[in-house]
Amino acid sequence: MAEKIYTVSGMSCGHCAASVTEEVMAVPGVTEVDVDVPAGRVTVRGESVSDDAVRDAIVEAGYEVTEATRPTAA
Helix, strand or coil: CEEEEEEEECCCCHHHHHHHHHHHHCCCCEEEEEEECCCCEEEEEECCCCHHHHHHHHHHCCCEEEEEECCCCC
């Protein structure tokens, strides 16, 4: 399963996390979304997930993606 971490600006509460989770979970291939509001991070896991579709979903929820990274192997 692939994982990608997005830095997102503008999130401030649980409602923000719920909105982002709902929109990103609708992206084909996404199996898990973890939103860390204080850190401004959204971790997305799944297979064959379109980066553009995830970014569009976050924007649709009302927030801005400022950076996206793949975690490095430990």
